[in-house]
Amino acid sequence: GAGVSQSPSNKVTEKGKDVELRCDPISGHTALYWYRQSLGQGLEFLIYFQGNSAPDKSGLPSDRFSAERTGGSVSTLTIQRTQQEDSAVYLCASSFAGWGNSPLHFGNGTRLTVT
Amino acid sequence: DAKTTQPPSMDCAEGRAANLPCNHSTISGNEYVYWYRQIHSQGPQYIIHGLKNNETNEMASLIITEDRKSSTLILPHATLRDTAVYYCIVRANTGGFKTIFGAGTRLFVKA
Numbered sequence: 001g002a003g004v005s006q007s008p009s010n011k012v013t014e015k016g017k018d019v020e021l022r023c024d025p026i027s028g029h030t031a032l033y034w035y036r037q038s039l040g041q042g043l044e045f046l047i048y049f050q051g052n053s054a055p056d057k058s059g060l061p062s063d064r065f066s067a068e069r070t071g072g073s074v075s076t077l078t079i080q081r082t083q084q085e086d087s088a089v090y091l092c093a094s095s096f097a098g099w100g101n102s103p104l105h106f107g108n109g110t111r112l113t114v115t
Numbered sequence: 116d117a118k119t120t121q122p123p124s125m126d127c128a129e130g131r132a133a134n135l136p137c138n139h140s141t142i143s144g145n146e147y148v149y150w151y152r153q154i155h156s157q158g159p160q161y162i163i164h165g166l167k168n169n170e171t172n173e174m175a176s177l178i179i180t181e182d183r184k185s186s187t188l189i190l191p192h193a194t195l196r197d198t199a200v201y202y203c204i205v206r207a208n209t210g211g212f213k214t215i216f217g218a219g220t221r222l223f224v225k226a
Contacts, residue, residue: 041218106161
């Protein structure tokens, strides 16, 4: 079956531009997560969506970062006025539910390079 | 979510069992132990998870100590393709919607 799909796979942008990253979760999964991973580092939690509940935005590093999830399915992560330190791989994951017994399944990420 | 501690790197000979340890001494009763791995340029891949009992699937076995303060992931017959970073994480059953990934263990499988 189809896994988590992210687009684009690579994005190069100039400093100061806005970017949008897209995530298509596995069909039927109610929970969706965004992480970012800098070169050689572990995963940094950004934001979490669970069903119709208000998202947990506690991991967003600044107000330049925002995300939405339309219709409980596709999610878009937006970074405004990009900075060089935003360069990283942005990973999306989904799970059947937000319970601890529900594994996360990850996409292969979007590699963002800010020049 | 409880914090985990893993060795930064390990070596294993091809064909031998790889035993990857994880310490989670502050784990709560409702937190699951999960293992993921990440091969270069790919997203993390789910391996296995458990709460109290040992678990086995087609990829690996998970051994959780009786006090649940540590666990071991066992790859029974490591291959070169198992070279990856392995992450041990704990995840609450309810209310803990954030999953924290640490630095993991870099496993090198050598021919």
